[in-house]
Amino acid sequence: MTHSLFQKMGAPPIDVAQVTSAPPVRTEVTWDDRDVRLYHLALGAGVPETDERELAYVYERHARGLAVLPTFGTVAGGTGGIGFQVFDLPGVHLDLAQALHGGQEITVHRPLPAAARATAVTHVPAVYDKGRAAVLVQESTLLDEDERPLLTQRNHIFVQGAGGFGGDRGPSDPTPVPDRAPDHLFDLPTMRQQALLYRLTGDWNPLHADPTTARTAGYDRPILHGLCTFGMAVKAVTDRLLRSDPTRVTGCRTRFAGVFFPGETLRLHLWHHPDGHGYLLRATAPDRDDAVVLSHAAITVR
Incomplete structure (x- = not known):
């Protein structure tokens, strides 16, 4: 998903201290097996349509139960990505028109169920200074009805023109791929x-x-x-x-x-x-x- 953001008039694009100290936003999230099946179909699941492994992603009465990929958590609740409430947080003065969804991280705490009522708890733990740009890290944890974590995701949102505030550049690159042919x-x-x-x-x-x-x-x-x-x-x-x-x-x-x-x-x-x-x-x-x-x-x- 690619987004764009234009700075709103009369305010700096990101007040780092304010946005990182803002209380978490809680959002109610629900989904059922139809949402899961649609997501998998959108990834190309169900081909060939007679393959039992493919049917496990798209057929609600499959003998082994409906399989759920952990990446379904990024669209749980039909929001186009849980945790994208960043534009409503205090200290963020942006509107959709020029920013880039630069990266994604997902940590799985327990497998996602095929249907659930849950809560997404979202905050901004860090804003990194890349010079001319900033990377706003938005973290969202999906909790089940008993407040147990299902998964945590981090969206890295690249905002051009929002850097240069003297902040931390962020962690170094993770493990690079080897300099050889792939396995x-x-x-x-x-x-x-x-x-x-x-x-x-x-x-x-x-x-x-x-x-x-x-x-x-x-x-x-x-x-x-x-x-x-x-x-x-x-x-x-x-x-x-x-x-x-x-x-x-x-x-x-x-x-x-x-x-x-x-x-x-x-x-x-x-x-x-x-x-x-x-x-x-x-x-x-x-x-x-x-x-x-x-x-x-x-x-x-x-």
Whole structure:
């Protein structure tokens, strides 16, 4: 998902002290198996339609129960991403028009159920100073009805023109991929209408549907949501390396390094993590000379 932000008149874009000290925002979140099935279909699940492993993602009466990918948590409740309440927080004076969803991290505390009433608790633990830009880190923990954490996600929002305030630059880059051929290479086809389908999970940004908006942003046609490509990558690793068991995924992260167009092939380059508990990942678009789409990505497993 790509967003843009224009600074509101008469106020600095981010008051770091105010936004990082603001009390958490609590948002009620509900979902059912229809939401889960729609999300998986938007990732391309259900092909072939007779494969039992694929049916586990899309058929509510599956013998093993409905599988739920942890990345479903990013759209739980139909909000287009839990935790994107940052624009309503004290100290943030932005409106949607020019900012970038630069990265995503997810920590799984327990597997997501196929239906639930939950609460998203959101705050901003840090704003990093990158010079001309700032990276606002928004953390949201999804709690079940007993206030037990299900998952925690961190959205990294890149805001051009909001840096230079003398703050911390943030942590160094995570483990880089090895300088050798990948251990696994997967090619994933995508549908030309995939962005239109993924929008039904709650992200209505016209950049993913309206050709005029896309051209204004510099693209010849609408682009696919970054969270969709990331969800596809996590699903592929789950299916091909974890025996289609999403409960084995304990966490995942990525940077959204480049655009991806619906209908292209998504190529996953995977290396075994040095600690033996997961995979390092890079995703590219082979239709465009392997342009990088996802970088600094990792999936941790049990």
